[in-house]
Structure formats: C-alpha cells, structure tokens
Amino acid sequence: xxxxxxxxxxxxxxxxxxxxxxxxxxxxxxxxxxxxxxxxxxxxxxxxxxxxxxxxxxxxxxxxxxxxxxxxxxxxxxxxxxxxxxx
Numbered sequence: 131x132x133x134x135x136x137x138x139x140x141x142x143x144x145x146x147x148x149x150x151x152x153x154x155x156x157x158x159x160x161x162x163x164x165x166x167x168x169x170x171x172x173x174x175x176x177x178x179x180x181x182x183x184x185x186x187x188x189x190x191x192x193x194x195x196x197x198x199x200x201x202x203x204x205x206x207x208x209x210x211x212x213x214x215x216x217x
Contacts, residue, residue: 150181171195177191
C-alpha cells in the first residue's frame with residue numbers, strides 16, 4: 131500500500147506538481163462521479179473543486195484518497211515513487 135508516512139523504505143511517496151490533473155485522471159479511471167468520489171472520501175463536493183484548482187488536500191484527506199486509490203488499484207495515478215538514491 132502506498133503510504134506517505136513510509137520511513138526507511140527504498141522509495142518515498144510524493145504528490146506531484148500536477149496533482150490536480152492526476153486527480154481528474156483518477157476520477158475518470160475510477161468511473162466514479164465527482165459527487166460519489168466526494169462521498170467516498172467523506173468531503174463535500176466543493177472540496178474536490180478546490181483540489182482541482184490546485185489546493186492540496188489536508189493530510190487526513192490525502193490518506194483517505196490514497197486508501198481509496200489503493201482499493202481501486204489506481205494508486206499510481208495519484209503519486210510518484212521517488213528513489214531515495216535521488217533524494
């Protein structure tokens with residue numbers, strides 16, 4: 131499972147600069163509506179609109195989003211793996 135708190139692993143999980151675009155691709159790949167996606171994450175639909183405008187989700191919402199993405203097998207659409215050798 132992708133976990134932003136992974137310490138000591140061979141790679142770090144980071145959220146890319148194009149997160150808002152990845153969120154749209156994630157939504158499309160999941161087949162969920164924006165309203166259903168918001169419900170799955172426990173947020174109001176306006177929160178997803180903010181994220182699509184470039185506002186980053188808070189830590190709690192990021193973790194919920196990662197967990198949903200992993201359940202759907204779509205985690206790689208949201209995050210980048212960065213080798214610690216490059217860090």
